[in-house]
Each structure stands twice: as structure tokens, then as C-alpha cells.
Amino acid sequence: MNKIFSLIFLFCFSFVFSQSTLSVFRADNHKPIKGAKIYCNNQYITETDEKGVATFTTKCSKVDVEINGFIGDEVVVDKIMELELDRQNAKTHEIEGVVLSNESDPRALAIIDKVFRNFKDNSPNALDSYSYKSYEKMSYDVDEDSIREYRKFIDAREDSLSKLPNREFAQKDKKKKDSIEGEQMMSVIKDSKMFLWERAMQFLYSKKYGEKVNILDNRISGLKNPVYEMLALRSNRDKIPREILPENRSLYRYFLTDSIEIDGRENFVIRFRQVDYKVPVNRRKYNGYLYIDKETYAIKKIESNSKVRTDGSITSVWIPIQNKWFLKTENLKIKMGSSEFSTVKKKDNETAEEKKERLSKTKRFGNYAYMKADYFDFQTPVELKASQFSGYTMGVQNADGTLLDQYRTDSLTTREKQTYVKIDSLGKKYTLDSKVKVLTALLRGKFTVGLVDIDPLQTKYNRYEGFRLGAGFKMNERFNRYISPDVYLAYGFKDRGWKYGAGIDFRTTLERNSFFRIEYFHDVAASGRFSQNLWNMKMSINNTGMSIQNDKYYKYDGFRAGYEIDLSNSLTLNVSAKRQTEEAGFDYRFMNQSGQFTTFSSLATIKFSPNSKNIMTPSGKYTFDQNFPEVYFNYEQGYKTLGGDFNYSRLDVLYTHQFRTILGNTGTRVYGGYYLGEAPIWHAFEMGGLDSNKNTGILSNFNFTTYLGFATMTAGKYFNDKFAGYFITHRIPWYFKSFGKNTSSFDFIYKGVIGNMKNPEYHQFEFSPLDHLYQEVGLEYNNFLSSRFNLGFFYRVGHYANNNFKDNFAVQLKLKLLEF
Incomplete structure (x- = not known):
């Protein structure tokens, strides 16, 4: 056991503190930018030299790059990184006449075609056997850069509301309840994320026995029981990325712009952008980057960004093992709306000027979905037994979070630890397990109300019965895990006949x-x-x-x-x-x-x-x-x-x-x-x-x-x-x-x-x-x-x-x- 902990520690140490090299260029002419400052959580690290290059070590998964005269941006930390910055003045772009071509570079398309054709041969499933593990952390939170400002705003809001005499709500009971619950949530997320989900998995593959995925451990804030349907959610691990698929070629324009050496291997650099914008005014010139290994035409790295910097990005990085490419890291940040707070109450018949004033005094904080996944402990070939593949494709070995410390590739922050404490208490108070059960039942084509699953498919139409109105009712596992009775009832308005049935399952x-x-x-x-x-x-x-x-x-x-x-x-x-x-x-x-x-x-x-x-x-x-x-x-x-x-x-x-x-x-x-x-x-x-x-x-x-x-x-x-x-x-x-x-x-x-x-x-x-x-x-x-x-x-x-x-x-x- 000590050896396992030592290996995990060494891996984490090498991953977190490995050296990274970032090259920063101008978006309009690809010239290097000197003096671009690099920050980790608002802490200065270093800046770029005359060649636009900076070498540093950091424990941050992302770093911010800022320099006067350019629109700052962020980049996911990797060994080799590139970033292009737009000029800050939109009129500069207009004067320079930067208009992007609306046709893809034929050379880039030819490379992408080879990547698509070679994907299966480059996949780990082309090996006879392998095993590896993963640790994933997904969360929903206020923008990380706005947390300090959010705390100040909520503290001032609570202080202001507490001074109101005999504070009452003039709404109906439901609106009053929603308002109280909303304020409780606002207060909670000062020090806690809104949602946090961790899972550790083991992946086994054998050409003889197939694939097996073991859930080593899992924990979801606010929920006592695991959500099995969520456990089955997948990533880019075994899929062809959407940027490579032929059916998505019309969504992007691709340009072969450079080549770069990563870990001693030459890579094509293909930049791409969405087809629906031509002039990069106050926007990125490209949506993202594809790094393609020249020898195997495998994907080394994909970075896909939104047009607007604050809307998010997705990054995936692969590594070669036995000349096959395994996914090593994934990093996602996607904007999911915003929280709005108005200091002026909306009037029933407000004028245009009053609406303009109210909106100007509305405070907005962006809400984001975050995901970080690390894959490690790669082994190939590996001795596997038939017994390891028994049962279904995915098996759950543990799901209460007690073993997650063994697999975390980075420790939880104070804010993340508080998420389990505070959101768990809210989950118990508002019975989130029951509410999630209703949502997951929809994946199976039914509705859940307490102990009962409702099947709506008894309602239908045909020429014999006309409109048939009906429903089925089945007692679910909350009633009994082994015994499940059910009934259904329906009526046909054309044949004027009742239909009904009853049954019982014994697991x-x-x-x-x-x-x-x-x-x-x-x-x-x-x-x-x-x-x-x-x-x-x-x-x-x-x-x-x-x-x-x-x-x-x-x-x-x-x-x-x-x-x-x-x-x-x-x-x-x-x-x-x-x-x-x-x-x-x-x-x-x-x-x-x-x-x-x-x-x-x-x-x-x-x-x-x-x-x-x-x-x-x-x-x-x-x-x-x-x-x-x-x-x-x-x-x-x-x-x-x-x-x-x-x-x-x-x-x-x-x-x-x-x-x-x-x-x-x-x-x-x-x-x-x-x-x-x-x-x-x-x-x-x-x-x-x-x-x-x-x-x-x-x-x-x-x-x-x-x-x-x-x-x-x-x-x-x-x-x-x-x-x-x-x-x-x-x-x-x-x-x-x-x-x-x-x-x-x-x-x-x-x-x-x-x-x-x-x-x-x-x-x-x-x-x-x-x-x-x-x-x-x-x-x-x-x-x-x-x-x-x-x-x-x-x-x-x-x-x-x-x-x-x-x-x-x-x-x-x-x-x-x-x-x-």
C-alpha cells in the first residue's frame, strides 16, 4: 500500500510541478509578443522574452496572460503551449482590414482526413490489452475570477437587507419560499461551489475479453446516493473528437499555420475557427488549435475556445504509449448563464427609461461548468483474467467517497471542501436525491413520483381505438428492492373500451x-x-x-x-x-x-x-x-x-x-x-x-x-x-x-x-x-x-x-x- 501511495505522490509531483513553455504571438501577424505577463490565480509568475517565450512551473491548471494594448486570455497548462492575442482597440483591426478567409486550407483538410482515417489504428484499442486509471472533478460555480467580488457583493446585500424593519415578502407562498431558498443559496456559495462531483475509475481492455470500467469511487455534493446514469457519462476518451468528424467540417474553417516539436516529436499546428464569423473584432481570430503528430497523424492536443473569451474553452491532451495514443488530460470551462441581482425593483408598467436604469443597476456574475480529468497508471500489455470482465461493462466498486484520496491528482481547495459540507446539508434539507431520481427516470422513458414510476406510453392514437388515454404505474426500488408490482389502465374513445392489466416482478x-x-x-x-x-x-x-x-x-x-x-x-x-x-x-x-x-x-x-x-x-x-x-x-x-x-x-x-x-x-x-x-x-x-x-x-x-x-x-x-x-x-x-x-x-x-x-x-x-x-x-x-x-x-x-x-x-x- 505504501508503494502505491508513493507512486501516486510521484506522479502528482511530476505532473503539478513539471516545466511548461508558453509562446505568445500577435493574432494579426503571428509576431512574438515581448513582456506578456503570466499569472496563476492573480499571482505573477513570469513574462515572455524577446521571442515571445516564457518557461515556468506552476500548480495551476490554467494561467492568465496579460499585456497592455492586447485583449488578455487564458490557456490550459501543458508542457508546450501557444497563445495568440488580439489588439485591444477594435478600430485598429478595422484599419488593418483583417478579414479572415472563408475557405479552409486544403493542406489542413488533407491532414485532418488522415487523422480521421488513422484514428482507429492510433487508438489504444488497437493494442492487445491495457489498463489505466482516471480521476475526474466536475463542478458548477461562479467565475473563479469573480469570487472575491461576489463575496463582497453578497455581504453588502445581506447587511442592507438585515437593516430593513420587519422585513416581509409580499409574494404568494410559493414565491416567498423560492425567494428564501434563493437567498440561502446565494449565501452558501460565498464560500462553496454550487455543485461538485468527483469520480475515480479503472479502465481494462482485452481483445479477448472486451472492455471493463470499474468505478473505484464516486461522490456528488448534495446527494447521498450515487447517480448511476451520471456515472456512465463519457468524455473524449474513446470517441473521435467532434472537430475531426467529417459531418462537422462545415462548422469550421481550418488553416495549417505552423509546426512545433513536443517531447521530441514534430507536430503540425492547425488552427480552426467557427464558420459564422469573418472579422475578429474584439474576438479571437481562431476558435482553437489542433496539434497533429507528423509521424502517426494522431491527435496530440485539441484546444477549442468560444468566440468570446469569457464563454469558455475545452482542452484535451494525448500521449503516445507503445505508439498508440492515450488521453492524458482534459480541461473544460463552459459558461452556463449568469446570476443577476438588481438593486432596483421592477415596476408593473415601467417606461423604457426606467427599464434602462434598472438594467444598468443590475449586477451580473457568470456561472460556469468546470471539468478536469487526469488519466494515469498506464500499463500495456497487461495480464488480465476472464473473471475481471464478469458482469456488465461498468461496475461500481465503491461510491461513498471514502477512497477518493487514493486517486486525487490534486487536493481539494478550501472552497471545494466546503461544497461537500454546505451542499450536502442543503441536499438533505431539500431531498435532492428524490428530485434527481425524477430526472434520471426520464432517461428510461418514465416519470417518478415517490415510490411509483409512471409510464405515459399507454396514451396513444390508432384507427381502432381512436384516442387512447391511459398510463402505467409501477412500484420502484424505493418500495422494495426485490418485489415490484404494477398496473395499467387505459380507455379508447372510439371503441369505447376499457383496457387494463396488472403484474408483479420478483428479482x-x-x-x-x-x-x-x-x-x-x-x-x-x-x-x-x-x-x-x-x-x-x-x-x-x-x-x-x-x-x-x-x-x-x-x-x-x-x-x-x-x-x-x-x-x-x-x-x-x-x-x-x-x-x-x-x-x-x-x-x-x-x-x-x-x-x-x-x-x-x-x-x-x-x-x-x-x-x-x-x-x-x-x-x-x-x-x-x-x-x-x-x-x-x-x-x-x-x-x-x-x-x-x-x-x-x-x-x-x-x-x-x-x-x-x-x-x-x-x-x-x-x-x-x-x-x-x-x-x-x-x-x-x-x-x-x-x-x-x-x-x-x-x-x-x-x-x-x-x-x-x-x-x-x-x-x-x-x-x-x-x-x-x-x-x-x-x-x-x-x-x-x-x-x-x-x-x-x-x-x-x-x-x-x-x-x-x-x-x-x-x-x-x-x-x-x-x-x-x-x-x-x-x-x-x-x-x-x-x-x-x-x-x-x-x-x-x-x-x-x-x-x-x-x-x-x-x-x-x-x-x-x-x-x-
Whole structure:
């Protein structure tokens, strides 16, 4: 143990007190600036020489650079740093006519292309194995440069308010409470940050066993319990930085400006800036810098700044180990609004002059999010065992903060220590754990109120029920960690029918997803639905449109019992048996029989997702990073026993994958189903039509996107007992800006499906087997007009196309959040 402490001490000492070299230049002509003074926490360190260079040691993570006649700036401390300063007088820029080119340097783009192509080979995951640790500190606070002024202001404000006689609030109770709580918080953050979060992690990787992330310790101010969904937040550690991605090229302009030697290796220096400003008046000439290793075309360092100095910056630094590049440090400062205090009360009908006077007497303090991450104790190759990779991708070894001292790469300041003391007391007083629980539940598509999780997805619309109003209620882990009962209730205003159900889960362990379930249900469903068992929330929401226009519904009532278990991080198994009565909700006869039918069946579902990343939480398994490929397989067997009327077999499979090539991003879905035996039509497969085939004016060709549906196909028309389908989407590698900050692009989409029905005469209602290939092509406009929606245009081609353009054409709207 003493050796470990010694190693950590030596690392911290070498990191904190290593020598740094800073070069300072003029932004307009890149000439060195002599006499630029460098400060650490307002304490003078040194200044630049005739070559604009200063060499120093400091324990600060950032230093300020100031000189008369120039706009001062700050820079993240590293071994080698560069900084350009703008002249202070804006008119000087206008006279000099400094207008930046709006075209990127082709040489810089060529280098960035190589960086992107080589990223995978330069990644640590190209090694056979490795391990390392990290320490991260994230906080939310008043601007560090304004803390002293903030304290003086709050002290004077409190003194002034305390002298008011019989001070009362004239607001309503809620406003009074908010005002009191606001003043308490203002007083607290004189000596404390508003938020502080520390975590220490261990990263293990083996080509044979995969990846494992262990949370060594964690602490969040104001919260007694860890927030597992936050523990899964990621950084640039294993991602291609956004400044390198091809889809973001239209957001920046890149310029190859220099080369520099760092640790004995030559580096290209590429400066970049946002595309939406041309003249650097009172602003930085460039947004940031890319340092690219000349030998490997790996990223050595990225510094990305806001246009306005006070809005923040992000810096990431990598180091080479075994000729692969590991992230070494990250440093972030982002402005998150401001706190405003007015000494003049707002009047109900204030004039323009009164408003101007009030605003002039308003005091503002910027609020910032800070993050600092250090990665250390790199080892490669390393001997790893299969047992070290058991369980989910991310595991929590400790989460109460008691071990953080072993991993901190710098000690807590007095202000940070006070954060745990003061914010923890406020967290207990205002039950922040409960409030955070509500927010994290939204990531799972539900709302939490005390002991109950509320599922709003029972409320929906379809042609059979019309508007369906309902909700589900499930007791969460605060009720009991092993037992969780649930109920749901819904009402359809068109069919005037109540739907309801109840169930209960019995967990067998808290270490992984493993539970028994029994349930009762009385509900309706669209005929021929493709199985959605074990689909995640986004996939399920994406596919809700599949049943909107299909009016071939059936009623069912019965019981189900089952068991679900994660056999590994990648493999999930669900088995169940059910007995239910079924009845058509439309004009239908099966083999000349109508009325109620009884089925008894078993179902086995397997999900294989080898690259997705999960963590176990008190609420159950949480997938924090869904990666492809994924496979879903369902096999249902009907029996003529326990009252069942039919022997039948039904299986379906879905394979989905995404991959990137030099030609762009490609996504694929291949799916199909096979049904054998004799059972009503709702046990067969409806082909995924979304079109109502009704003339409803301008909306007749419009529908919402679905995961497996066809925009131009008539809903409820085509049924098969066997089929195969595919969905291919390819992002055209052309990215552009229209409005706002989002980058837009186009996806080319091609869909097809074919099937057949062995005995269509068994089913007496109007339908058609889809015995020819049904094809649909489309073009999807991503981030339509810089919004968070994608707009798709689809056209039917091939055998089922007709001469009427309107019948072949459809428009779809998709929420960008639903992704692929």
C-alpha cells in the first residue's frame, strides 16, 4: 500500500510541478509578443522574452496572460503551449482590414482526413490489452475570477437587507419560499461551489475479453446516493473528437499555420475557427488549435475556445504509449448563464427609461461548468483474467467517497471542501436525491413520483381505438428492492373500451438483470405485429406509428408467467408461457368460424448485443451506450393443451447494424418471420403499412416514421405467414448549414419486403399476400432547417408502383432523438 501511495505522490509531483513553455504571438501577424505577463490565480509568475517565450512551473491548471494594448486570455497548462492575442482597440483591426478567409486550407483538410482515417489504428484499442486509471472533478460555480467580488457583493446585500424593519415578502407562498431558498443559496456559495462531483475509475481492455470500467469511487455534493446514469457519462476518451468528424467540417474553417516539436516529436499546428464569423473584432481570430503528430497523424492536443473569451474553452491532451495514443488530460470551462441581482425593483408598467436604469443597476456574475480529468497508471500489455470482465461493462466498486484520496491528482481547495459540507446539508434539507431520481427516470422513458414510476406510453392514437388515454404505474426500488408490482389502465374513445392489466416482478439478485414475472391483461392489439420483445425505449417509441393506421385489431384477455435473465453483458434470455382468449375486433372469420378463440403458448426471446455497454443500477440494468450489431430472435409455440385451440409455430428475427466507411455512414436492418400451423390472422405478419389509403386532404400522404414500416404501403392490407425484409440507409458525406448551429445532411434510404401466404382461404376478410418484392426509396433531410427533426420523402417503385404519382409518394417526419 505504501508503494502505491508513493507512486501516486510521484506522479502528482511530476505532473503539478513539471516545466511548461508558453509562446505568445500577435493574432494579426503571428509576431512574438515581448513582456506578456503570466499569472496563476492573480499571482505573477513570469513574462515572455524577446521571442515571445516564457518557461515556468506552476500548480495551476490554467494561467492568465496579460499585456497592455492586447485583449488578455487564458490557456490550459501543458508542457508546450501557444497563445495568440488580439489588439485591444477594435478600430485598429478595422484599419488593418483583417478579414479572415472563408475557405479552409486544403493542406489542413488533407491532414485532418488522415487523422480521421488513422484514428482507429492510433487508438489504444488497437493494442492487445491495457489498463489505466482516471480521476475526474466536475463542478458548477461562479467565475473563479469573480469570487472575491461576489463575496463582497453578497455581504453588502445581506447587511442592507438585515437593516430593513420587519422585513416581509409580499409574494404568494410559493414565491416567498423560492425567494428564501434563493437567498440561502446565494449565501452558501460565498464560500462553496454550487455543485461538485468527483469520480475515480479503472479502465481494462482485452481483445479477448472486451472492455471493463470499474468505478473505484464516486461522490456528488448534495446527494447521498450515487447517480448511476451520471456515472456512465463519457468524455473524449474513446470517441473521435467532434472537430475531426467529417459531418462537422462545415462548422469550421481550418488553416495549417505552423509546426512545433513536443517531447521530441514534430507536430503540425492547425488552427480552426467557427464558420459564422469573418472579422475578429474584439474576438479571437481562431476558435482553437489542433496539434497533429507528423509521424502517426494522431491527435496530440485539441484546444477549442468560444468566440468570446469569457464563454469558455475545452482542452484535451494525448500521449503516445507503445505508439498508440492515450488521453492524458482534459480541461473544460463552459459558461452556463449568469446570476443577476438588481438593486432596483421592477415596476408593473415601467417606461423604457426606467427599464434602462434598472438594467444598468443590475449586477451580473457568470456561472460556469468546470471539468478536469487526469488519466494515469498506464500499463500495456497487461495480464488480465476472464473473471475481471464478469458482469456488465461498468461496475461500481465503491461510491461513498471514502477512497477518493487514493486517486486525487490534486487536493481539494478550501472552497471545494466546503461544497461537500454546505451542499450536502442543503441536499438533505431539500431531498435532492428524490428530485434527481425524477430526472434520471426520464432517461428510461418514465416519470417518478415517490415510490411509483409512471409510464405515459399507454396514451396513444390508432384507427381502432381512436384516442387512447391511459398510463402505467409501477412500484420502484424505493418500495422494495426485490418485489415490484404494477398496473395499467387505459380507455379508447372510439371503441369505447376499457383496457387494463396488472403484474408483479420478483428479482432474484441485485447484481444483474434476473427476475420472474406474472401478469394479467385485458387489452387490444393490431393484427400481425412484428415482435418488439427486449427492444429499448428509443426503438419502441420509433415504432409506435406501426399500429396507427392498421384497423385490423383483436381483443385478448389472459395470464402470462415468465423469467428474464442476462446471461452475460451481451446476451439476454426471456422465456414465458401464456394462456389467453382472443376475438377479432373487425369483420373476420377463421376457417368459417368466428367468436372467441383460446390459445396456450410458450415464447423464448434472445437478444444479442456484443458491443453495447451496460451498468446495473437500483432501478435495473441501464444501457448507456447502444452499439451495433444487434440481433433479436423470438420463437413462439402454440399447443392444443390447457384449453388451447391451435398448434402453431411462429418465429421472427431482426438483425441491425451500423458502420462507417470513407463513403459515409451506412445502416442496415434485415428482418423476417415464419409461421407454421393453423391460427387466426393476427398470429401471421402484417407487412408494416403506414398509409391509411384514405383521402384526407393535404395530410393523406403524410405519416410519422417507424422502425420497420413503409411510408407508401396501405396499412392492414398485406398479410403473410412468411416474409423477409430489409432496410438500408446511407448518409451522403456532404454536410452543410442552413440556419442555427446544427449541421444538416441527407440520407438515402432503400426498403424492400417480400412474402407469401400458404392458405389465404383460411382467413375470411379482405387482404392480399405480398408475393412480389415491395420497394420504396427515400431521401431524408436530417436536422431539417437546423431543427431537431428529420424530414423524409419516399416513393414506391417496382412491381407495386402505379401511374398515379400521389399514390406512390409519401412524406415522413422523424424526431432526431430517435436516431437510426
